[in-house]
Amino acid sequence: MALPNQHGGNVLDMALKLGVDETSIVDFSANINPLGMPASLKRALAAHWSLAERYPDPLYRRLHDRLAAHHQCPASWILAGNGATELIYDLAFLLRGKTVLLPTPGFAEYRLALKGMDCRVEDFPLTESDDFSPDHRLPAALRPGIDALFLCTPNNPTGQLIATDLLLAIARRCRELAITLVVDEAFMDFIPDGVSVINRLGDFPNLFVLRSLTKFYAIPGLRLGYMLGSDTQAMARLRERRPPWTINAFAALAGEVVLDDLEYQRDAMRWLQEQQTYLYGGLSALPALKVWRPAANYIFFRCQRRALDLQAALLQKGLLIRSCANYPGLSGDYYRVAIKGGADNRRLLEALGEVLNYG
Ligand SMILES: Cc1ncc(COP(=O)(O)O)c(C=O)c1O
Structure with missing residues (x-):
């Protein structure tokens, strides 16, 4: 059976198509911190192998307490999941049969989860002429009938x-109209001084915030995310319908350990500041590309050479970038690349220079 390939990071798929070993491909298609998982977590995992021999606490009390302390909110406002993805499906359950507005282009999993729960999805198009940024037209588009x-x-x-001003205006409008607002902050940890709406949850019982630990702490294979919401009844309903133990013991341990690793967090921000400037500068210097200024650890661009399949051309050089052709609202001219370590980023810029016939 062919699996739908909705995401980046599917290196095996590409390697099988090319008939090469997957380790020979440098993956720019998944936005994972290249520092790898924190050394503190590796030590904790090695010291706690025996966790695999017991069932985890089905309520994950230690994990929820740690996350609650981190965000200075009650533990009843938090629900951890097997990655933020599991929580997106939980939210879709809460919204089953409802009408949901999705800014487009956006993360594919919202649409898949909502469609699976018979929701009616309406698109709110984000366009290149507006730099794909929502503006005052978004709160104005909210109306009774959107759930x-x-x-x-x-x-x-x-x-x-x-x-932030726009986000709060949207949250107020949603509260007025009893519209559930989900804000996905999966990449917020990468933003220095990133302003989260988590500290406004008390004002907005209709607000749910999604967080992922898989990207910043480089544990997509371990899987851990969480959701926050001050509507404790809704949170309790989601908690109760959960199959038990969807978070494995090592992922739960990760959540208890990584938030304390300040050194890793500092190193990651140092890497990102340096390499974001370097890669954004290098890509922007290529006249064939229109590049959007990145906020986090990935860069979005359009290739203005219409006939060129950049993903295929770079794959020939062992580099996998994310084609955005399968995003509703985008075409095959758009691409996304993860910001990686200096040597990989240099290799990407050199390969792009060759593919685009510069220098
Ligand atoms: C915007 C966004 N939200 C949520 C997720 C899910 O993250 P995870 O399930 O790995 O925590 C992703 C993964 O790519 C994402 O890009």
Whole structure:
């Protein structure tokens, strides 16, 4: 059976198509911190192998307490999941049969989860002429009959942050109209001084915030995310319908350990500041590309050479970038690349220079 390939990071798929070993491909298509998982977590995992021999606490009390302390909110406002993805499906369950507005382009999993719960999805188009940034037209588009709105800040794949004033205006409008507002902050940890709406949850019982630990802490294979909401009844309903133990013991341990690793967090921000400037500068210097300024650890661009399949051309050089052809609202001219370590980023710029016949 062919699996739908909705995401980046599917290196095996590409390697099988090319008939090469997957380790020979440098993956720019998944936005994962290249520092790898924190050393503190590796040590904790090695010291706690025996966790695999017991069932995890089905309530994950230690994990929820740690996350609650981190965000200075009650533990009843938090629900951890097997990656933020599991929580997107939980939210879709809460919204089953409802009408949901999705800014488009956006993360594919919202649409898939909502459609699976018989929701009616309406698109709110984000366009290149507006730099793919929502503006005052978004709160104005909210009306009775819309039950929920999903926002992602910074947005994936476009990388644009939603201005805090606008986000709060949207949250107020949603509260007025009893619209459920989901704000996905999966990449917020990458933003220095990133302003989260988490500290406004008390004002907005209609607001749910999604967080992922898989990207910043480089644990997509371990899987851990969480959701916050001050509507404790809704949170309790989601908690109760959960199959038990969907978070494995090592992922739960990760959540208890990584938030304390300040050194890793500092190193990651140092890497990102340096390499974001380097890669954004290098890509912007290529006249064939129109590049959007990144907020987080990935860069979105359009290739202005119409006939050129950049993903295929770079794959020949062992580099996998994310084609955005399968995003509703985008075409095959748009691409997204993860910001990686210096040597890989240099290799990407050199390969692009060759493919585009510069220098
Ligand atoms: C915007 C966004 N939200 C949520 C997720 C899900 O993250 P995870 O399930 O790995 O925590 C992703 C993964 O790519 C994402 O890009």
